[in-house]
Structures are given as C-alpha cells and as structure tokens.
Amino acid sequence: MGVLPTLQKQRHPLASGEAQRRRLAALPLARSFESALDGVGLLPLAATGIEILQVNVGKKCNQTCRHCHVDAGPDRTEMMPPDVVDACLRVLAESSIPVLDITGGAPELHPEFRRIVVTATGLGRRVIDRCNLTITRLPNYRWIPRFLADHQVEITASLPYFQARQTDAQRGDGVFEDSVAALRELNALGYGKPGRGLVLNLVTNPVGAFLPPDQRAAERDWKRELERRYGIVFDRLFTITNMPISRFLEHLEEKGQTEAYLARLVQGFNPVAAAGVMCRTTLSVGWDGTLYDCDFNQMLELPLGQALPRDIRDFDAARLAGRPIALGPHCFGCTAGAGSSCGGAVA
C-alpha cells in the first residue's frame, strides 16, 4: 500500500462528517449511547474541567493510514491560520490549562509548529507532540527530533505493532522501517531513557476491527520485543480503540463489518471507562478555531452544545469547564473494554 488519496480527494460519500453521522445514526444498535450512560447515572455527561487544550493544527500528513479518523493525507490543505494560532496561545497564556496537546495531520508540517512549541513551553506548559515518526525522515524535517528534545516536548508516537507487516498494512509500505529509524534517533537523543526528562510514549491502534489488548500486557510485549529486535526503549504504551468514523468507517463499510464492529463496541460498554472519558477534561480546537469536545467530534463536525462559545477566539473558561458533552454512537468507541483516550486505556 502506498500513499492513498484521502476520502476528500476521492469525493467519497463518507468524506463529510455529516454523512458519517448519518450512517452511524442509521445503525440498528442494541441501545443508544445516551441510554447506556443513563443506565449508570452518567447522563447528562458533563466536562469536569479543562486540563488539556488539544489543538489540531491541520489535516495535512505525509501518510494516509487506513484507520485515520481525520482523513489526513498529503492532499489535504487545511492549516490553522496565524490568527487562530495566536488565539490558542493567548488562551494558554491567560488560563491555567496545564497541557497543550498538538495534533493533526502531521503537526510538524504546520509552518508555525516551532513558534507554538516555543511559546507554550516558555509559558511552562507541558507540550505533547502527536508524531507519526516517519515525518522525521523527510529531508526538510530532519530538524524535528533535536528541536523536540531541546524544548523537552513529550512525544506520543504512533506504532501499531512491533512487526513490519501489521504496521505497514495500517500505515503504508515502508512505514515500519522508517519508524524504527526515527525511534532509534529519538533514543540517541535521550528520549525514552530514564532520568533524561524526555518522554517517549507509543500509541497502538488495532490493525483491524477488534478491541485493543490489555494495555499493561501489551506494553510488556512491546518493550521486550522492541528492545530485543531493534534496541529501542520507550516510556509507556497507549492502546487506542479504532473509532468508527472517517477512513476506518470506510474500511468497515468495505468489509461489511460496520454493524458487527459497532455491536462489539456497544457490548463492551464499561461504566468505569465512561466515567473517565477524555472529553470531560479536554477541549479540542479545529484548524479554523472551532471548538469541540474531542478530536472525534471535530472530524464528525459535531459542535459544542447550544449557548456555548464555539470558537477559540471566544474562549471562556468558566462557561466551557463544566459544559455538557455532545454525544453520538461513535462515543461507544471510547467506553468499550478498558476504554480509550488520547492517553490510552482509562479503566
């Protein structure tokens, strides 16, 4: 599999968030997400604060992974404009939100990525870069590892498996080899090594329509195998459930597995995971400044509730910190089994 065109480029019927929401709403589920929450006393689901400002700086990426919920790829052009970048940084400066989580696409492709990092770290905030690893192998982007290390940026890097076949099946031919090279370079800079303060976490999504394995057991396997095979070390492994939206939804549709996968997510509803979903402590910002409860709602174009500020330029911590969360059938993806979040399992 080479670099594929995005759904948007293909003018695919599932390219829009609205079309995806319509498809999900038409599925005959055993129960709605709202009724599942109601059954465990969590309805209405509300945020408990804003601990993470997750900024999606754009949809451009050097890869087109099969499971990507963003439909990111080389042919996407959406990029956060400078005034929206300024607004995000102003919110950080004027609030006490402790974590800036930069995502995309490949966030390092944003022309102001370095300014964002330098400003946020200068404000004393913990900064996370959601890195696809292969971006660091491109000639114009070889500066990334050293830059991230110099600014003590925490790296959360995608690696679905410790073997090439599964990794390349999800992320494209040659991705595993480039990822190993990138991880070795990060290790050489001190990332993932004790006492260096350079955090390197890995993220794995299942290579298919099933739930992720137990996070602790998988982390033991990943650590053993990556060190034994490639001499690579890292801090933590995050297991993340594939969300039935965008390209993974298209994959499910192609395989005729959409209903079965949603049924698996519904069957796996875990009240403990539901209580700990990331949207309760995260505020998500789209490339154009629009606010969302999470990156998934962002891609589904599912806005914040009525009467709430809907743009980062109108940020109001008091009104957003306890906001009701906008819900849909896709939310079962975050509550199945051990749960799933940008920081891995939650239960």
Add this chain to the structure above:
Amino acid sequence: MDDSHYYHAPDLARFGEMGKGAPELWEKFSAWYGAVFAEGALTAREKALIALAVSHAVQCPYCIDAYTTASLEQGSNEEQMTEAVHVAAAIRGGASLVHGVQMRNHLERLGM
C-alpha cells in the same frame, strides 16, 4: 430465523437464548465459563489461544469466530494463532496415527 443451513453466524449472538429452557443450568454454566477464562495460573491470552486451538479440534465455527476475535483482543498475532491451530491439527493427526499401534497389535494377532 435463517433455517436454510445448520450453521448461521448471527446465531452466536443468540447463545444466551439457551438460558430459556433451563435458566439455572445456564446461570451455572455462565458463571463457570467466566471463571474458566479469567486471569489465573494461565493468562487470559494463553486461555484464548487454547480455546482457539480447541475450537478447531472440535470444529465449532461459532467458537472459531469468537476466539479469533478474543485472541486478537488479548494481544495475540496471526503467527501465534496459526501455530495454535497447528497444535490442534497435530494432536488430531497424531491421534489418528497413534491408533495405528492398535492396528499393528491386531495385525500381530491375525498374522503369522
């Protein structure tokens, strides 16, 4: 209900209907089944792989579907799962072959 053939994939999701005829027996089975697959001296992953192998030995298509998913969700990969199926196949093949000794015993009895 599809009764055009004996095995029907959606019937796996209806397994619980077996509780209708004998609820107490079903509850006992369910509790025991859950305990069997819980993490113990063997890991949940090892138990799922054993179940996958046994599913092939007893040729239960429902069990094969269920424990293919379970093995993946417990973190096993295709290579490990395929080796587990080979273990089942080897035992089945070996079980046939070892009966050859009985054949040889009877040959001995009948022959000169």
